[in-house]
Amino acid sequence: MKRYISFILMICLIGTLMVGCGKEEKKEKKQAKPLTIYEQLTIKDTPLSDDDSKVIENGINNWVKGFLAVNSNTDDKELSDKILYQSVVNQEQREKLEKDRDAFYKNGGIVVEETTTKISNTKKAEYQKKEVGVVDCETTVKGTANGEAFEKKYTMQMVVKRDENDVVTVYEINSITWE
Helix, strand or coil, rough: CCHHHHHHHHHHHHHHHHHHHHHHHHHHHHCCCCCCCHHHCEEEEECHHHHHHHHHHHHHHHHHHHCCCCCCCCCHHHHHHHHHHHECHHHHHHHHHHHHHHHCCCCCCCCEEHHHHHHHHEEHHHEEEEEEEEEEEEEEEEEEEEEEEEEEEEEEEEEECCCCCCCCEEEEEEEEEEE
C-alpha cells in the first residue's frame, strides 16, 4: 500500500511539474517579439514587372499624400500620423520620424503642393502565400511652411501589394530616412 501511495504521489508531482513548465513556455512564447512582415517574407531575385512598378509607384505616391505629406490643417492628421508611425517597423527610425514631424508641424502652416515618387529597386516576394513586392523608392515633398518654401526627400524600403483592381497597399516601411 505504501508503494502504491508513493507511486501516485510521484505521478502527481511529475504531472504538476509538467503542467507548470508548460505554462512558463507559453508565457515566454507570448512575450517573444513578433516578427515584422519583412522578416517573414520569401524574397525572390525577380524584379516586379514594369506594369506593376508603375502602378505601385503611383500607389506609393498616393499613400504619401495621405499619410506622410499632409497639410497641417488636415482634419484626420492625428489618424494619419498614427497609421504612418505604425507602418514604420524600426523603432529608432519611427521615434526619429515622429520627433522630426512634431517639430516640423509644431507651428502649423504646412501646405503640401507636390509629391513625386521614384522607384529604384523592386523584388517579388511572398507573404502568407500571397505575392507582394519589396520596393526601394525616393519621394520628394515640396510645399510651404508658414509661407517659406520647403523640400524634403524621403528614401524608403517598403513591403507593398498591388491587387487586381490596381489598389496598392503599403504593408510596412522596413526603412525610412530623409533629408
